[in-house]
Amino acid sequence: MTEAPDGPSGAGPSGLGPSGIRAAVIRRYGGPEEFRAETVPEPAAGPGQVLIDVALAGVNYADLHCRTGGYARFPLPAVLGADVIGRRRGDGRRVAALLRTGGGYAQVACAERSFTVEVPDEVGDEQALALLEQGATAYAALALLGRLRPGECVAVTAAAGGVGHLAVQLARELGAGRVLGLASTPAKREFVRSLGADAVFDPAAPELAELLAESGGVDLFVDSAGGRGLRDGLAALAPFGRLLCVGARGGPEEAFAVDELAERSAGVLGFWLQHVLDDRVLFSGVVEQLFRLAGRGRLTARIDRIVPLSGVGGAHRALAARQTMGKVLIDVHREG
Numbered sequence: 031m032t033e034a035p036d037g038p039s040g041a042g043p044s045g046l047g048p049s050g051i052r053a054a055v056i057r058r059y060g061g062p063e064e065f066r067a068e069t070v071p072e073p074a075a076g077p078g079q080v081l082i083d084v085a086l087a088g089v090n091y092a093d094l095h096c097r098t099g100g101y102a103r104f105p106l107p108a109v110l111g112a113d114v115i116g117r118r119r120g121d122g123r124r125v126a127a128l129l130r131t132g133g134g135y136a137q138v139a140c141a142e143r144s145f146t147v148e149v150p151d152e153v154g155d156e157q158a159l160a161l162l163e164q165g166a167t168a169y170a171a172l173a174l175l176g177r178l179r180p181g182e183c184v185a186v187t188a189a190a191g192g193v194g195h196l197a198v199q200l201a202r203e204l205g206a207g208r209v210l211g212l213a214s215t216p217a218k219r220e221f222v223r224s225l226g227a228d229a230v231f232d233p234a235a236p237e238l239a240e241l242l243a244e245s246g247g248v249d250l251f252v253d254s255a256g257g258r259g260l261r262d263g264l265a266a267l268a269p270f271g272r273l274l275c276v277g278a279r280g281g282p283e284e285a286f287a288v289d290e291l292a293e294r295s296a297g298v299l300g301f302w303l304q305h306v307l308d309d310r311v312l313f314s315g316v317v318e319q320l321f322r323l324a325g326r327g328r329l330t331a332r333i334d335r336i337v338p339l340s341g342v343g344g345a346h347r348a349l350a351a352r353q354t355m356g357k358v359l360i361d362v363h364r365e366g
């Protein structure tokens with residue numbers, strides 16, 4: 031690659047490292063076919079940053095929007111990818127990191143020191159990486175913003191997904207009385223039941239709101255799908271219920287009138303993980319809690335697949351086509 035990747039890899043034209051590394055690169059915004067495994071300059075760490083020799087990189091749903099240019103528009107050519115695990119340069123410690131400006135789908139990543147966490151021995155690479163972005167989102171949504179109280183009923187959309195399957199387990203762990211999941215295929219629903227959900231429904235069921243509202247209604251509805259499903263979520267809420275939005279899939283936005291909320295004494299909440307990251311103590315506390323639960327076998331991430339660098343486009347296709355359950359990972363040292 032002749033041009034320097036300006037933003038996502040963390041290496042601007044003036045900050046190129048000495049050697050080339052392999053990465054999945056996009057040279058324009060578009061479909062999954064835009065990814066190419068290429069040699070790019072190694073990023074160079076600036077103040078407050080660390081280099082990580084990456085073992086595995088994660089794929090997150092937001093990467094799909096980044097790829098089309100619909101979310102964070104990184105300068106092109108770009109290396110996407112928001113979470114990695116590997117060895118920190120300098121001390122060789124095993125660390126996981128969140129990358130807020132991309133650069134994860136590569137053999138070396140540049141991370142903010144404050145978004146980097148050491149991983150305890152009892153938590154393996156795959157588990158730690160699957161827990162970092164999606165687990166922190168699930169935990170913070172339930173415990174911090176959702177203020178889940180013991181005995182409450184929680185419903186989770188995309189419950190077999192990266193965030194969702196961890197939210198189902200964490201809701202149980204945090205003392206939810208009843209946990210409901212939404213998942214679009216029988217295999218996914220079976221998987222969600224195996225995680226301890228009390229009932230699992232098809233999000234396309236016409237009578238969904240009634241099904242969810244059985245047994246007294248939902249206290250905390252954790253939604254990552256957006257669109258019309260939010261109406262079902264609101265309709266299913268018990269008095270003092272919270273509809274908590276962690277994501278959307280690009281459908282039409284829903285707006286709620288204050289009167290609709292007052293009729294149920296309900297709240298609509300929006301969550302962004304960045305606000306957890308902004309508080310170093312909060313972030314490390316959340317991640318420590320996740321690693322502790324994983325280390326004790328009380329929280330287990332499902333790894334859907336591990337693809338080589340040349341398989342990133344296929345991984346994006348599978349995520350968009352709703353074909354994955356759990357976390358999708360990239361082995362940045364394999365190409366085919």
Ligand SMILES: NC(=O)c1ccc[n+]([C@@H]2O[C@H](COP(=O)([O-])OP(=O)(O)OC[C@H]3O[C@@H](n4cnc5c(N)ncnc54)[C@H](OP(=O)(O)O)[C@@H]3O)[C@@H](O)[C@H]2O)c1
Nearest residue numbers: 090091188191192193213214254277278279301302303352
């Ligand atoms: N707020 C934050 O800071 C934050 C942080 C991390 C993630 N997120 C959000 O959390 C959500 C989950 O992220 P993730 O990475 O764990 O992804 P994911 O849930 O594993 O994404 C795949 C699943 O999403 C569901 N889905 C629902 N509507 C879809 C549609 N129109 N197209 C494709 N899939 C659809 C599908 O499950 P079914 O087929 O079962 O419906 C699919 O299997 C995303 O919206 C993401 O942006 C937000």
